[in-house]
Amino acid sequence: TGCDSTVYYSLTVLQMELRLKVKSNRNTICAGEQVEIDVATLKPADALLSWNHIYSGTSMKAIFTPDEDMTYIVLARNEKAGCEATDTVRIYVRDSPVLTIDTVDQKENRVEYHVEGGTLPYSIILDKKEVGDEAVGELLNSFIGSHILSAKDSTGCVSSQKYDIVPIPITPSGFLTPDGDGVSDRWEIENIDVYGKARVRIYARDGRLIQEYNGYENESG
DSSP, rough: OOOOOOOOOOOOOOOOOEEEEEEHHHHHHTOOOOOOEEEEEEETTTEEEEEOOOOOOOOEEEEOOOSSSSEEEEEEEEETTTTEEEEEEEEEOOOOOEEEEEETTTTTTEEEEEEEOOSOOOOOEETEEEEEEOSSSEESOSEEEEEEEEEEEETTEEEEEEEEEEEEEOOOSSOOOOOSSSSSOOOOTTGGGGOTEEEEEETTTTSEEEEESOOOOOOOO
8 A cells, every 4th residue: 555664673793703724734644643733724713613533732733643534623613603614634544564573683683574564565674774675574784783674665654663783792711621521621702603703812821812813613712
């Protein structure tokens, strides 16, 4: 009929926004490695954050050690406006090789090892120097001291183990009674065979050099 009705109301617009962006330092890692996920953008800065997985660090920079491919979801909530925003990061986990040192024979200076898992082929690295590519092997004549043995697979994943080679003590016999009774008939040096290039000098009580051997062996000394 042409009649009008007018209603007036007030609308308050809150000058607020909610923006969230996360990023990771890398998206592909080897099993056992850590990945760091940072909150690159968060507005307002006091928005509440929550993650879908347990982490260490802070809510703005979380650290994870995933053991399989995972999607990390970050949720931000603006309590004043009552709204939420999410962002995700996908992490892919490669299977890592597992290096095991089976034996360390100090006297023979021999180290036996084997490698499992990862992606063939392997590179076997001793103290930063490549020494082979076999999954099962041994190392001979390592220098005295600490060593790092590593196995790197074709994807770049690495497994490392430390071993030590310690000096084998040599102990000369304290007595020599060559009377044929089977006791101390020969003068011997215990473990001298470990040191193939050993030089042995025998002196008289007054300091005179009686005999000198290069590459001494108990059997022929």
